[in-house]
Amino acid sequence: MDFSEFAxxxxxxxxxxxxxxxxxxxxxxxxxxxxxxxxxQPLATLMTSAPALLxxxxxxxxxxxxxxxxxxILSGCGLAFIFVMNLWxxxxxxxxxxxxxxxxxLAIGIPIGILxxxxxxxxxxxxPILDFMQTMPPFVLxxxxxxxxGVGTVPGIVATIFFAMPLPIRLTAHGLKMVEPEMVEAGEAFGASRLAVLFLIKLPLAFRSIMAGVNQCxxxxxxxxIIASMIGAGGLGDEIIRSISRLQVGRGVEAGLAVVVLAILIDRITRRISEKVDPTA
Amino acid sequence: MSTRKPAIEIKALYKIYGGNPKVKLDRLRSGACGPDKGSGFVALNNINMTIETGKIFVVMGLSGSGKSTLLRCINRLIDPTAGQIVVNGQDVTIAGKKELRQIRSSMIGMVFQHFALLPHMSVIDNVAFGLRVAGVGRKERRERAGKALELVGLSGWDNRKPSNLSGGMRQRVGLARALVMDTPVLLMDEPFSALDPLIREEMQQELLRLQSTLNKTIVFVTHDPNEAAMIGDRIAILLKGEVVQEGQPIDIVLSPASDYVRDFVRGIDVFKVLSAGQVMDAVCPPMELANKPISEWTKHLSKDFVKLAPDDLIAPYLDELAKEQRALIVVQNDGTPVGTVTPKSVLRALAAHSSLSGSTPKMEKPKAADTTRANAAAERATQ
Structure with a gap:
């Protein structure tokens, strides 16, 4: 049988x-x-025009x-490395x-997670929608x-948003569902409305899970x-794609290392911030 | 108040989980099927209770007997399937969302088994939580919460987090959180069962101390018979969602309604419930002394005497009784003597109690346990 017509x-x-x-x-x-x-745009202008040292x-x-x-110290060294590699x-x-x-x-994902x-x-x-989004290969997006x-920054960012959104949605919802029922009961027993229970009890207690979602996002x-550079999003990904097409292995590895440095710094900084402001600590 | 209106009235209350509750309810009511037959789990089966104002009403039962469900129906944390609950004249079963919040914050406080303190808030913010959601201003709620903390002996701990407190202190915070709302009714869901035995006893005393000045209507859930006997003005025993016996602690101890209740109350130390009024001889040997003033009673005595109220427990006087040092005369509130407590009268009361379990050989063991307990109580009395 031939299904090509149906496909x-x-x-x-x-x-x-x-x-x-x-x-x-x-x-x-x-x-x-x-x-x-x-x-x-303003963010990129600000960050590229400001002196690296600042x-x-x-x-x-x-x-x-x-x-x-x-x-x-870690962030100083990491950023200095990027600067020295001429990838600033x-x-x-x-x-x-x-x-x-x-x-x-996050602005879309966290509220959806709450809902x-x-x-x-x-x-x-x-x-099922979240399952679909999470199993979709990033290239397809x-x-x-x-x-x-079209091609350029905007589609790159849109694809990134779709790729990065399911996890904070899931972790926000998970954190809220994991709040002990007795905590919610305590709130309700003293006359708290649904919103009061959400904002005064559930969200603070789900903070860690929500912040894990932020970090992952x-x-x-x-x-x-980086992948979205294929459709012209720009940035370090451009360097990597260019070095692939020109077979410049060394340059490609340099750009790759810069991405790793950024990843480590972003991860450590967001984690530390969430530790610092954790209301349940 | 001279005419006490019941604080809480529960009428024909049912709670059915799963299945088709409506169908199951009709069948239960018509007697067409028992609670165990068919689909749906019957958590509460035709509960009827009257809880008097200012009394501690203990609901006792094993886990799964429906006691926590019953408690949660009173402030509608759980919606009953059918029936009526009237708290201070207001039917809570028909209250809308807003009305319900009003009822909860102004009429019914609650204390939880595992404290349920909010870990991200300081002690004082935990206590002030109910006031906060009721819209009370920051200054007033801090002030009131501070007073409530003082009441439970925790002033100075305001800004600590609950995680810095011991179990007993946490439950004191839980108690303060309920007391600060100034509600006439207090629901307590096994509040002391998560505490160490020593702390538990301390908290029971603390509750009785607070209750002697606050006079709240307290519904107290527990699975500990001794706790029930010590705290309760009345006790209801639940089995599979039904009340199998309800009455004063002494009634339940001395005349259990079924084998289940008997097993349940066997562990109760009788001396925790045996009061002077129950063990006295109603008359003093020269019969003509009835209705005579106390001086008439005492002039025949060759020894000192102690006056007891009918409600006083006799446990603290056991040692004196054994040594026959002083006479124990039971005196009513108005000053008229109504009887005397003698070793014989106490023995008679105990015999009445143990005859309930003493007829069959297999009951030998608990009888022995009872006497050791009596000895222990006597020892405690001497200390």
């Missing part, structure tokens, strides 16, 4: 649907572009303020992409992003932003 029909109908969307909802995609660029010093002072001298500007662009994507993903935890019905709807937003954004 063709599926592909065609998806094409038709996306064409329909882009034709009739252009305004929506335009405004999404505007918002994303409105965050990313940024390195700021991060190091931040490390000291967070109460970790080792963190300050693309690294800052990458960072701006990561921050933009992560902020948007899922509070409503069984929403949870039933969201579970680039296709619709390019279709709706930022880390996944970094890995996706």
């Amino acid at each position: 063709g029909t599926v592909a065609t109908s998806i094409d038709d649907f996306t064409t329909y969307l882009s034709a009739h909802f252009g305004l929506v995609f335009d405004s999404i572009s505007t918002v994303i660029l409105g965050i990313q 940024i390195i010093t700021t991060v190091m002072v931040g490390g000291v303020l967070l109460g970790r001298l080792s963190l300050a 500007a693309p690294a800052m662009v990458t960072l701006s992409l990561v921050l933009t994507a992560a902020v948007v993903a 899922i935890a509070e409503s069984k019905r929403l949870n039933a709807v969201a579970e 680039l296709v619709p992003a390019v279709f709706f937003f 930022v880390m996944m954004s970094l890995s996706m932003v």
Whole structure:
């Protein structure tokens, strides 16, 4: 039996649907572009135009303020390495992409996580969607992003947002569901409303899980932003792709190391921040 | 108050989990099926209770008997399947969301088994939690919470986190959190069972001390018969969601309604419930002394005497009784003597108690246990 015709029909109908969307909802995609660029552009300008020394010093002072001298030294060395390797500007662009994507993903993901935890019905709807998003290979996300937003920074960030969002949603919902029933009962028994229970009891007690989601979201954004260089997102990924096409192994490894350094720094700093502000500690 | 209205009235209360509760309820009510038959788990089966204002009402039962469910129905943490619960004249079973919050914050306080303190809040913020969600201003709630902490003996611990406190202190915070709301009713869900035995006894005394001035209506859930006997003005024993016996501790100890209750109360130290009024001889040997003033009673005595109220426990006087040092005269509130406590009268009361379990050979063991306990109580009395 030949199913090629059927497979063709599926592909065609998806094409038709996306064409329909882009034709009739252009305004929506335009405004999404505007918002994303409105965050990313100024951030990138600020970070690339500011003197490297200033940024390195700021991060190091931040490390000291967070109460970790080792963190300050680590970030100083790491950033200095990126600067010395002459990768400062693309690294800052990458960072701006990561921050933009992560902020948007968290701004959408955490509230969705809360809704899922509070409503069984929403949870039933969201579970398969989240499964779908999490098993989707990251490359596939680039296709619709390019279709709706063309090539460049915006589709890169949009694809990154979709890639990085499921985990904070899951971890937020998980943290809220794991709050001991007796804590919720205590709140209710003293006359707290549902919202009061959520904000005064559940969210503070779910803090650790939510922050684990934040950390993972930022880390996944970094890995996706590198992949998104294939559709012109820019930053360190560009360096890597360029070195692949020119067979410059050494340069590629340098850029790769810069990504690793960024990843380590982002991970340590977000973790330390969440430790520092943890209300349950 | 001279005419005491019951604080809590529970009428024909049912709670059924799973299955089709409505169908199961109809069948239960019509007697078409027992609670164990068919689908659905019957947690509460036709509970009827009247809880008097200012009394401690103990609900006792094994785990799974429905006692915690019953407690949670009173403030609707659990919605009953059918029935009515009236707290201070207000039917809580029909209250809407807003009304329910109002009832919870103004009428019914609660203390939890595992304390349920919020770990991210300081002690004083935990105590002030109910006031906060009720919209009381920061200054007033700090003040009131401070007073409540003082009441439970924890002033100065305001800004500590619950994790810095011992178990007993945590439950004191839990108690303060309930007391600060100034509610007439207090629900206590096995509040002391997670504590060490020594601390538990201390907290029981503390509760009785507080209750002697606060006069709240307390519904107290426990699985510990001795705790029930010590604290309760009345005790209800639950089995599989049904009340199998309800009454004063002494009634339950001396005349258990079923083998289940008998097994349950066997562990109770009788001297914790045996009061002077129950073990006295109602008359003093020269019969004509009835209704005579106390001077008439005492002038025949060759020794000193002690006056006891009918409610006083006799445990502290056992040693004196054994040595026959002083006479024990039971005197009513109005000053009229009503009887005397003698070694013989105590023995008679004990015999009545042990005859309940003494007829069959297999009951020999608990009888022995009873006497050792009596000895222990006597020893305690001498210390």
